[in-house]
Amino acid sequence: MSTIKILLRTSKINEAGEAPLCIRITKDRITKFIFLDYRIRPEFWDEKERHVKKSHPNSARLNNYLTTKLMEAQGAALKMESAEKNVLPDKIKDQIMGKSSASFYKYAERWLVELDNTERIGTYRHAKSIIDKMKKYTGVNDLLFDHITVTWLKGYEQYLRAKIGNKINTVNGDFRTIRKLIRAAVSEEIITEDKNPFNRFKLTLEKVKRDYLTEEELMLMELAPLEKGSNKDHHRNMFIFSAYAGGLRVSDILLLKWKDYDGERILMQTRKTSTVVSIKLPPTAKEILKAYQTDNVKPLDFVFPFLKNEDDYTDKKKLYNKISSATAYTNDDLKDITKIIGLEKRVSFHTARHTFATRALQKGMRIEYVSKIMGHSNIQTTQIYAKIITSELDKAMEVFN
Numbered sequence: 001m002s003t004i005k006i007l008l009r010t011s012k013i014n015e016a017g018e019a020p021l022c023i024r025i026t027k028d029r030i031t032k033f034i035f036l037d038y039r040i041r042p043e044f045w046d047e048k049e050r051h052v053k054k055s056h057p058n059s060a061r062l063n064n065y066l067t068t069k070l071m072e073a074q075g076a077a078l079k080m081e082s083a084e085k086n087v088l089p090d091k092i093k094d095q096i097m098g099k100s101s102a103s104f105y106k107y108a109e110r111w112l113v114e115l116d117n118t119e120r121i122g123t124y125r126h127a128k129s130i131i132d133k134m135k136k137y138t139g140v141n142d143l144l145f146d147h148i149t150v151t152w153l154k155g156y157e158q159y160l161r162a163k164i165g166n167k168i169n170t171v172n173g174d175f176r177t178i179r180k181l182i183r184a185a186v187s188e189e190i191i192t193e194d195k196n197p198f199n200r201f202k203l204t205l206e207k208v209k210r211d212y213l214t215e216e217e218l219m220l221m222e223l224a225p226l227e228k229g230s231n232k233d234h235h236r237n238m239f240i241f242s243a244y245a246g247g248l249r250v251s252d253i254l255l256l257k258w259k260d261y262d263g264e265r266i267l268m269q270t271r272k273t274s275t276v277v278s279i280k281l282p283p284t285a286k287e288i289l290k291a292y293q294t295d296n297v298k299p300l301d302f303v304f305p306f307l308k309n310e311d312d313y314t315d316k317k318k319l320y321n322k323i324s325s326a327t328a329y330t331n332d333d334l335k336d337i338t339k340i341i342g343l344e345k346r347v348s349f350h351t352a353r354h355t356f357a358t359r360a361l362q363k364g365m366r367i368e369y370v371s372k373i374m375g376h377s378n379i380q381t382t383q384i385y386a387k388i389i390t391s392e393l394d395k396a397m398e399v400f401n
Helices: 058-081 089-097 105-118 120-140 150-164 168-186 215-222 231-244 250-256 285-294 314-340 351-362 367-374 380-401
Strands: 003-008 019-027 029-041 265-269 276-280
Touching: 019 058, 019 089, 019 120, 019 265, 029 089, 029 314, 058 089, 089 250, 105 120, 105 168, 105 367, 120 150, 120 168, 120 215, 120 231, 215 351, 231 250, 231 314, 250 314, 276 367, 285 367
Parallel strands: none
Antiparallel strands: 003 019, 019 029, 265 276
């Protein structure tokens, strides 16, 4: 709880020898002052009792005024501290003075509407879940930009990790979204740069191990004894195809149509980044497509049988839900397949993407080519895989120890 007192700022004496009366708000070793409308000479102030001495000609009226202001300040502070956690003295001061900054929640809601209108469905749902978590934490109808301080961020980080059970990287993702909104508000001059707490708050990130399959493990996956034409067989084929075809994401493979394949290469716009990729297919990838290329296929037919050709996918929300469901189904089957072949790695469809990248670099493909084929927006993303290869080579050298 904050401490609120009336005092005389003797360090601010003017030429007439008078010091200002003020309210001092202290919390978490941070102090703010609210200067009142009166000045008196220090000899008229009772420091112990914190009121004006009777020797002052207007002592009764001044003391009544000070008592009223003190009660107003204490009431405002109690109300704020009851409504939200980690409220700081400057916010209490603004509340008492009738000042408030812009609403973070209202700004965030406008952003969510924009995401929804532009049909960026995955981004919208992820962002909305982040804002919903913040609202659950604050427990109030509104959150001002001024409320989001370094202290507030530290408290919220502790809440996400201890109460919600979020991992470090999940917390990092949430905070990057909050930071993005605050930076946008600064650029729009809704708040000033000095109000951005991320200038003084460091985000933490935990290194994640990127699992990939070795040549031997990929061969085990290719030779897994699965019923031909079963969903597990189709999911395995999609995984192998991705591992050879530039590490295409599961959404792109589900959306792959025969018009995107000319017999030699895949040319398509990726769903996540909207980049156009051109991938010349190696023999293994071609053989997989050949198994699905019957005489009656049409250019607009899907290659793999999980999105129905006759369905209308112009509704992007419907398509997003279908792809999300199909992706979950694919990953469940891949877990089963790894058990069948006795593989102890955690395999999801994204493992195929990691597998392509590491194999391509191991085989001597230039890193900028790997980056281009995979549709990375910058080469730094691809360099993560180069570090994996370097780590593996360093490990191999341990035979000389």
